[in-house]
Amino acid sequence: MSERVVIHQKSNFDTDIRSLDPHMPGSTDLHKVKHIADLTPYGMLLSSLGSCTAVVVHTYAQYHGLKLDEVEVTAEYQRTFKQDCEDCTEIDEYKEQITMEINFLGGLTAQEREKLFKVSKQCPIHKMLKSGIDVKSRMADAYNQS
Template identity: 55%
Template sequence: MGERVIVRQNSQFETHVLAMDPHNPDDSRFHPVAEVHHLTPYGLLLSGLGSCTAIVLHTYAQHREVALQEVELDLTYDRVFAEDCEQCEGIDEYHEQITEKIRLIGDLTPDEERRLFMVSKHCPIHKMLTQGITVQSSLAEEETT
């Protein structure tokens, strides 16, 4: 099981999300995502991480007058198994992993690229995913007026 999303964002914060069709595994082309309901839950998570990371990078670049024109993030969600297997769905021993490849577009020095890469880890969603978060769920009580 794997999912891949590409997020592109320019310096005006215009964001485009591309994803493969999760219902057609034979189609390896990326398609523009026009509506969020066209994404799976994993695709939503990846696009949220990518969009947040791009916003953090562009905000930093604008405040520091760094010539960052566009950010492209290629994000993949996958389950990594301890052993190779043919029918991996029945195996309980695996860990989930997100791979994030960041492409910085602009007239950037190597030092600016290195610094931007370090800044990318300051995205709040990145922090939640790497540090963990507790989710407390309950049914909302009906409001009385």
């Protein structure tokens, strides 16, 4: 199982998100995301990670006067099962991985590009995913039940 999104973010924070169409299984063409329903839950996570990464990088570049015009982030989620299976939805043994490729567009030196790459890892979503996060849910108290 895999999912992929591509985020283009300009220096004015104008953001374009493209993903595989969740309504067309097997399609390899990316389409522009216009509504949240255009994304799967995995696509939402990847879009959040990629957009957060781009914002962090652009903010740093602007603060330090770097000539960064656009950030392009390609993020891919991959789930690999440890054994062959007919219906892999019932198997709990698998490895999950997110890979990101970040492209910095603009008049940047190699040293500035390297610094921006290091800064990209400061995205809060990147940090949460990397370290893991405990999610605790509870049902809200019912009010005005009729």
